[in-house]
Amino acid sequence: MTGTIHIVDDEETIRDALxxxxxxxxxxxxxxxSGEAFLAALPHGDCDCLxxxxxxxxxxxxxxxxxxxxxxxxxxxxxxxxxxxxxxxVQSLKAGAFxxxxxxxxxxxxxxxxxxxxxxxxxxxxxxxTRRDIASRLATLSAREDEVMHLMxxxxxxxxxxxxxxxxxxxxxxxRSRILSKTGVRNAMExxxxxxxxxxxx
Amino acid sequence: MTGTIHIVDDEETIRDALxxxxxxxxxxxxxxxSGEAFLAALPHGDCDCLxxxxxxxxxxxxxxxxxxxxxxxxxxxxxxxxxxxxxxxVQSLKAGAFxxxxxxxxxxxxxxxxxxxxxxxxxxxxxxxTRRDIASRLATLSAREDEVMHLMxxxxxxxxxxxxxxxxxxxxxxxRSRILSKTGVRNAMExxxxxxxxxxxx
DNA sequence: CCGTCTATTGCGGAAACCCACAATAGCGCC
DNA sequence: GGCGCTATTGTGGGTTTCCGCAATAGACGG
Numbered sequence: 087m088t089g090t091i092h093i094v095d096d097e098e099t100i101r102d103a104l105x106x107x108x109x110x111x112x113x114x115x116x117x118x119x120s121g122e123a124f125l126a127a128l129p130h131g132d133c134d135c136l137x138x139x140x141x142x143x144x145x146x147x148x149x150x151x152x153x154x155x156x157x158x159x160x161x162x163x164x165x166x167x168x169x170x171x172x173x174x175x176v177q178s179l180k181a182g183a184f185x186x187x188x189x190x191x192x193x194x195x196x197x198x199x200x201x202x203x204x205x206x207x208x209x210x211x212x213x214x215x216t217r218r219d220i221a222s223r224l225a226t227l228s229a230r231e232d233e234v235m236h237l238m239x240x241x242x243x244x245x246x247x248x249x250x251x252x253x254x255x256x257x258x259x260x261x262r263s264r265i266l267s268k269t270g271v272r273n274a275m276e277x278x279x280x281x282x283x284x285x286x287x288x
Numbered sequence: 289m290t291g292t293i294h295i296v297d298d299e300e301t302i303r304d305a306l307x308x309x310x311x312x313x314x315x316x317x318x319x320x321x322s323g324e325a326f327l328a329a330l331p332h333g334d335c336d337c338l339x340x341x342x343x344x345x346x347x348x349x350x351x352x353x354x355x356x357x358x359x360x361x362x363x364x365x366x367x368x369x370x371x372x373x374x375x376x377x378v379q380s381l382k383a384g385a386f387x388x389x390x391x392x393x394x395x396x397x398x399x400x401x402x403x404x405x406x407x408x409x410x411x412x413x414x415x416x417x418t419r420r421d422i423a424s425r426l427a428t429l430s431a432r433e434d435e436v437m438h439l440m441x442x443x444x445x446x447x448x449x450x451x452x453x454x455x456x457x458x459x460x461x462x463x464r465s466r467i468l469s470k471t472g473v474r475n476a477m478e479x480x481x482x483x484x485x486x487x488x489x490x
Numbered sequence: 491c492c493g494t495c496t497a498t499t500g501c502g503g504a505a506a507c508c509c510a511c512a513a514t515a516g517c518g519c520c
Numbered sequence: 521g522g523c524g525c526t527a528t529t530g531t532g533g534g535t536t537t538c539c540g541c542a543a544t545a546g547a548c549g550g
Contacts, residue, residue: 172369172390175377176388179382180381185378188374228496239481240477242535243474243536255499256499256501257498259537264496273441276442278481279443279480282480282484431523431527445507447505455529456528458528459527464507492550493548495547496531496545497544497545500541502539502540507537509534510533512530517525518523519523520542
């Protein structure tokens, strides 16, 4: 497993222990003594997983989490907590946190959770790439082409689309051809697959 | 809001208070004094939401939850807990519980959570219905028809499918026609939409 | 004004799709 | 054996799709 884990905890012993633990597992780790310090650096691209303590001087873990979400931070967040607090745990999980681990924690457990979080993050990033690619292709379509595409995807014949839009069949054919060309597919079925991957066919 | 909520808690005062609260909001409620009693009755179809206490004599709430999941019980489960226990809360949520509420709870909060759970349950049930309908249609296809359908959905021409399967084009046309007829769609595009709703196009 | 792009349209020919009508063969079940 | 179902195939005719070639009109920006 490779990747980079960031650890935000105001207890230096925890930061160092976790950094050493992850380094021994082949993962890079960087510690931050406060939420403020981490937010000031905010390494979007160079963070595969964030381990975040709940209770800290200054900004609390949950406050940091709120700011990260507002900043569209996508890496998975594993909370550490030394004091049980069910509502905070429940709310954070429902808000998208990856996990909640109590201190003192088992080394194997924290590593396993972190590695799973990284794997999930990787998969989600790949899917986001695909969606971005498809979106950029669809963005090249003119308004009319977009209109024709939706009718195509609903299974309408060219003559039906022509009637609906009040244009000639030949015009529909031209739009169809340009849609397929711009999106890089060979036929309407491939287009359906492309758009289906992007979002549910509406 | 209509529906039926079941409440499992060994404290009679809690059961009665919640039953009364929900009845006053137009929702039917039924109380059970133990997990064992609820599991013995196990009202699959007549349960839109289950409110389940964590700490009970006999089977605990989480033990009941495990058994419900093993029994393919689909209604959303809201846990009540009077003693904070973060690992239990985290584990239950990750296992699919809808929410975790601490006692003593605010009436409005519990009602709001329950109503949202019911709404989610309804939406999920409707989606499951759609998937079941589609599955039953696809189940009517013969092995050969299924084979042809997949090639169709990949955008292959009839002549290509014929070559791939080593059969005549006319045979491919016959299979196509039967596939559309059996699935109740008008053309290949509608078929793609149907299958796309069922599962991602592979 | 000129160039670029989109939207629109027509003609004619080729390819692809669709299907009624008809038939044979194989398999499984009663 | 008879029946029902699936798989397969052919013929001929109609419909739909596709596209090269060609052209006009409008909007926008330099």
